[in-house]
Amino acid sequence: MMDSSDFIARLRRFGSLEWYRHAGGGVDGEYFRPPLVVWRFSEPRPVWVAETLQRIVGDERREVDWLFDTARRNWVLVPSYVMEEKARHGFATEAQAADLIARENPEYGRRSVRDFDRIIVALDSVPGR
Numbered sequence: 001m002m003d004s005s006d007f008i009a010r011l012r013r014f015g016s017l018e019w020y021r022h023a024g025g026g027v028d029g030e031y032f033r034p035p036l037v038v039w040r041f042s043e044p045r046p047v048w049v050a051e052t053l054q055r056i057v058g059d060e061r062r063e064v065d066w067l068f069d070t071a072r073r074n075w076v077l078v079p080s081y082v083m084e085e086k087a088r089h090g091f092a093t094e095a096q097a098a099d100l101i102a103r104e105n106p107e108y109g110r111r112s113v114r115d116f117d118r119i120i121v122a123l124d125s126v127p128g129r
Contacts, residue, residue, distance in 0.1 A: 001026050001113065002120050004035050007077075010120060013128040014049045016042040019074070024098050025116045031102035032109035035116045036094050037077045050075065056122045063111040066119075077119075079112045 003026030025035030050070045057066040065080040086097035
């Protein structure tokens with residue numbers, strides 16, 4: 001089972017990372033913690049990576065829906081449900097929502113982690129440029 005640090009390692013093949021933070025995507029103690037990855041490539045950004053990743057996370061075989069946002073300076077990849085729970089509970093951070101999901105909806109956490117593993121494996125098949 002992989003985690004968010006494995007995702008960051010894959011991104012490094014596609015360009016220089018100026019900044020990132022990540023959490024989850026694996027077993028955290030006894031819980032499957034939904035992944036949260038936020039990063040920024042150095043300029044010039046590899047725009048093709050966004051297009052490729054959008055296809056990967058949008059694959060119809062995914063077990064959960066994903067939010068992949070490239071509209072801002074930092075790109076974000078997180079299960080959509082994490083953002084829904086953040087809004088519903090008024091949490092300040094996505095990490096708070098991911099922690100809640102890990103504790104209260106372990107099956108969702110497990111499914112999101114399995115999906116994340118598949119996303120990372122799909123990135124392994126993408127040639128760097």
